[in-house]
Amino acid sequence: MKLYDTQSRDLKEIVSTNGILTMYCCGPTVYRDAHVGNLRTFMLADLISRTVALSRVKVRLIQNITDVGHMSEDFAEDDKILSQATIEKVSALEIARKYEEKFHSDLSQLNIGKADAYPWASESIDLMQSMIAELIHKGFAYVGGDKTVYFDARKFDGYGDISGNKLDSLQPGHRYEYHNDGAKKFHADWALWKTAGERSEMIWDSPWGPGFPGWHIECSAMSMDLLEKHVDVHVGGIDLRFPHHENERAQSNAVIGHEAVDVWVHGEHLLFEGKKMSKSSGNVVLVSDIVARGIDPLALRLCFLENRYRSQMDLTWNSINAAHETLKRWRSKMSEWGHSTAITVDPEMESAFKNDLDTPKVILRLREIEKSELTNKRELFMFADQVLALDLDRPIAVRELTEQMQTLIDERAKARSEKRWADSDSLRVQLESLGLHVKDTSDGQIWT
Ligand SMILES: [Zn+2]
Incomplete structure (x- = not known):
């Protein structure tokens, strides 16, 4: 399988060690719900896992849970979790566990497979301290x-190779986690262990005094420990490319003495209705918002698959609704096409998956198969669904209309024939x- 490697800016064949x-x-x-843009990135690791599984390669996936040390971008000295704990009037740990639970439920609603481990930053303090030492x-x-421990950026030769942000072009004043108050030697140095200062919650003893870990050291410590000092594929959102991944690479490579990560894969930004999804724009969409509209959350997964992971995409309610309709149609066709659980490999779809996850091409191919005269459509759809994970063979649930529903439908048909549009609308709401769900067509109203 080939993936686009941000560091070499080229497609790279991914190689597993000992079949894993x-x-x-x-x-x-x-510290808050993951919005659908975050979930698009988390889905990326799942798509890679499912694609390599087609070649019977097993994956060992680690995904950290940051519950300490991630400082707010707007307020240089605020820990995101501690701030939210103050707002919700509970402990930092309660905040972390509450939103972690929601994160797992979001992943499962999008059929995103589980990682092999979800290490917590707060439980990996020893690991981080020994790496810092x-x-x-x-x-x-x-x-x-x-008394804060800093990484000496200038000591690491290849700084900037992933993002292209070289140290000599990084000017002071660029947004860093800390203001330069003379405590560090160079403006681009970053904190590995932050001194506690006034902070009294979520702090630990250390050889450098009480404090707490920086955010970047967490990923180096966990990946090097749990993946035995070598990461074949490193996944993250494009916003993490700099400084997070640049810093992570410097820390890991400095400790092990060679390149720790083979391929750096980044998922692109998601826009919603043409705008960056953010709290201030008021356009943050959660999986629960989609479910509340009666839409299958896997419709969101289909929307993501219709776009390549490394192109910026614009999600809209229209595209989510359209994907929902496509899913329903495909599932009902699948049951028309029989009950076989057999899988037929489609070389065209297989090579699209393996060619840097060209899922839009796979979706086009499915639409082609749907309209074709082929007799093994179900088996081909079953093949694609191993990676797409859209539950295409899920039977359509059929429910009987209640007497009340039938009466309202009849009344609405009458209202429409008599051109009483206001009555028709209020009957639709009922x-x-x-x-x-009622829709008007040239042949009258239809419902699902
Ligand atoms: Zn990370």
């Missing part, structure tokens, strides 16, 4: 004037509240 592909995916900072020992890190 090691993969690391940067996980969520659990090693970085100091090897001369890559130092204790700053403020029907929808009963769970019946």
Whole structure:
């Protein structure tokens, strides 16, 4: 399988060690619900796992849960989880566990397979401390004037190889996690261990005094420990390319003495109705919003698949609704096409998956197969669904119309024939509240 490697800016064949592909995916900072844009990135690791499984390659996937140390972008000194704990008036740990649970439920609603481990930052403090100690020992890190431990960016030769942001072009004033108050030697150095200062919650003892870990060291410590010092594929959102992944690479490589990650894969941004999804734009969409509209959450998965992971995509309610209709149609056709559980390999779809996850091509191919005269459509759809995971062979649930529904439908047909549009609209609302979705066609109303 080939994937686009951000560091070499080229397609790269991914190689597994001993038949097991090691993969690391940067996980969520659990202080709020993951919006659908975050989920698009988390789905990327799942698509890679499912594609290599076609070749019987097993995956060992690690995804961290950040429950400490991720500082807010707007307020240089605010920990995202502690701030949310203050707002919700509960402990930081309660916030972290609450949103972690929601994260797992979102993943399962989108058929995103589970990672082999979800290590918590707060439970991996020893691991991070020993890595920091090693970085100091090897001369890559130092204790700053403020007792915070910093990574010495200039000591690491290849800094900037992933993002192209080289140290000599990085000017002070670019957004960093800390203001340069003279505590560190160079403006691009970043904190590995932050001194506790005024902070009293979520702090730990360390050889450098009480404090808490920086966000970037977490991923290095966990991936190097749990994947035995080599990551075949590293996955994350494009926004993490710099500085997070650049810093992570410097830390891991500095400790092990060679390239720790083979392929850096980044998922692109998701727009919603043409705008960046953000709290301030008021256009944040959650999986629960989709479910609340009576839409199958896998319709969202289909929308994502219709776009390649590394192209920016614009999600709209129209596209989600259209995907929902496509899913319903495909599932009902699948039951018309029989009950076989057999799978027929389609070389065209298989090579599209393996060619840097060209899922839009697979979806087009499915539409072609749907309209074709082929006799093994079901078996071909079953093949694609091993990666698409849209539950295409899920039987359509059939429910009987209640007497009340039938009466309202008849009344609405009458209202429409008598051109009483206001009555027709209010009857539609009543029907929808009963769970019946009504659509008007040239042949009259239809419902599902
Ligand atoms: Zn990370």
